[in-house]
Amino acid sequence: MRTIFVLFDSLNRTALGAYGSKAIPTPNFDRFAERAVTFDTHYVGSLPCMPARRDMQTGRLNFTHRPWGPLEPFDNSYAQILSAAGVYTHLISDHLHYFENGGWGYSQAFDSWEFIRGQEYDPLTVLTVPPVERIREAFDPRHYPTEAMEEGRTATRWTSPKDVWKRSRHAINKIDPWEDADYPTAKCFARAFEFLNRNSKSDDWFLQIECFDPHEPFDAPDKYKARFATGYEGPILDWPLYERCTNSAEEIAEIRANYAAVVAMCDDHFGRLLDWMDANEAWEDTALILTTDHGYLLGEHEWWAKNRMPYYEEISHIPLMVWRPDNGPKSGMRVSALTQTTDLMPTILGLHEVASPEESRAHSLLPLLKGRPSGRDTAILGMFGGPVCVTDGRYAYFRFPLTDDPSALPVYTLMPSHLEELFSVRDLATAELVEAFDFTKGAPMLRVTLSNKVGESGMNILANWNAGNVLYDLLSDPGQTTPIKAPEIEARLSIAITEHFEAHDAPQELYAHYGLTRAEGAIRVGR
Template identity: 50%
Template structure:
């Protein structure tokens, strides 16, 4: 068996034709004709690197720590595949892997190729950049070289990308095809083709724009901050037009992979899993971005399409099972006949492929560390906010005290004490470090959650989430499901109190209270 795992970043489900999108995605549509399209797939941990930890380990990690490296006790699917004799190869332009807070991920793979130049990757050196030229081309609200200095790196990188072929996405596909050319005659390999696009900045060649998408004629607007919308309708349309152009580019290059599969008769022995880490708000509900705003469907309800040669007859069908990001890891292992480690809480998607029937009682949770928690059963979705979202009482449990870019501060580390193991840490004790308000973790880097509160939506009657409801019976069932989910993840005792929840009878907190 062979597998190609295609992972995009910030791919909004509603932009794709198979999910009702009207941007124009003929190749995503074409793949959906072969694959099973899952209609109720949700995120786990947010945002980028926490989601990738869920993917590698098969369990949600946001109850224990924020954005950070792989932990010594984490068991990646790469480890299991290696023991099975499966070669894993990563092609990625996701530069966060190569920051301190993303260490230990790409090295899980047997081989890997890093494509430079995305977002604010510190790639090209220019000690005296042409600031006047940049100011004429790029709107300072998105590209202020003083207030947004890291974005200046992006503009410098763009100076070295003189043709479409120089952009990271085409270079990623070129690297993937190099791997496939060398290995398509072999068996037992997995290629993870990971594209940073369509993550912001929304940059695509002009040929992907469409007449009528936007009438804006000002300086470049393609990198909105994660905040409430303050732009004019014309400016909002321009940012959306740039995202739409990037989606079309993603679609065209994904089509090249489908062409490769067609021309070489690879559908008979090669599986494809396609998904993303999270979506993105493009002005819906009055917000840009992800993380600090409510967990609306545009962010947490994401695309998932799966093709497996053994289930080729299911092509074009829809999967109604409630699934989430941690399910990808045991699915990858199942494709190669590997058992998942005991600590994995995700479920293989292959179990749904023959009949496409869904469980009727599954409830999953999602969120950011030290933030509100989202809960869904696939029909209802609830946002639970703690009594004081900026309150103290939480701790980071880690053996790798590193935030996204900066290490934990001396003030944070002075609070450290040794914590007993959790049920997934291979009997390793951990550092228990106070989660301070000022810690350099998302979303503290660009806002907070303090201006929002509880919401419950019925997605059957209100898919656009315009009218929150109250329903005591539904809320009680979702809260029971949340407690069970937290118990299954051996959630720290203080998390229940911080969230304003009573622990379930089988939770770690309840067990500790009984001692």
């Protein structure tokens, strides 16, 4: 068996024709849906980027114990497990977070990997004295705030001087204009075809093609932008702040058009992969998986982006399509059963007839491809410290913490790192060794109390929401505009949250954080 796993970042389900979109033509994603099995009720697990990838690689939820961070020494990575079973694993990616402190270990789990430079704030072009003022003149000032604009507003990671500088990196990378082939997504697929052509006669390999697009900044070649021209003539709008949407209708349309252009670019490159599958008759012996890590708000619910609001359907309900060579008459089928990001791990292993480790808490998708149940009835999802959402596919229930005090929820890890920085010495001074969890293979853990609220922990969401717990009926209200009151449903879904916490051997502090009670006798000494 050979497997190609294509992972785009921030690819909205509602942007694909196969999921009902009419705003963005996606002929190649739709072409794949005609052959593959399309999952209609697929959800994220942990958010955002690297927590989602830890879920994928390990078959367990990240957010029950820690925020964004590296792969842990005891983690079961599907890349390492496949390699140990004789399946060669290779990663091609332009996802810059793999190469920051908080992304360590994920790419290194593969037998080999290639990194494409230049996405987001990755400094591909180095200017010691960059033309920052010229850049600011070209872009909307709300996306590249000046110090004067920051006066009197609450400081966030999106308006700090450091992040204003980071936002200028992409423009600096394009000081010398890019041709179509210079865009990182194009380079990812070019490298992928090199791998595929070189290894087209080989068996037992796993290739992960991982593109940062259509993640912001929303930048695509002019030929794609022309397809969605809005007539807007103002400063460039390609990177909304992670804040409430205060833009005009004209500006919202332009930002959405820029996102659409990047999606169209991704669709074109994915189509080239489908062409390769056709030309090499690879459908007979090669599995192909297409998905994303999470969605992205484009003004819906009066918000931009993610991380600072509840995990609405636009963020949490994501696309997934799977082709397995022996699908047979099941090609083009739709699966309505509830599935989740963690379920990719046992699925990928199962495609290569490799058993899942006992620490996995996921459900393989392979039975669903044959019309059988997977065993999943509910899924929980969230960010560390933020609200926990539970869904059964019909209802989505957000349970909010009782406090936004970061010291109330310690982090359990052996890899103490945030997105970019290592844990501070001040925070590490609080660390203590505690007994092993059931997934750490006997290794004790560090329990660390964070001194500050960090955006990656989900604590920022709490500052933007004062409505308390909320329940939505997704059947009658898929846009999540009108919460309902149904105590019996909330009670049932709260029990489901507790069951997932228990299955993941969550620490006692997590139950207390959400006002939940752990089952009698389930708490062990040290936690």
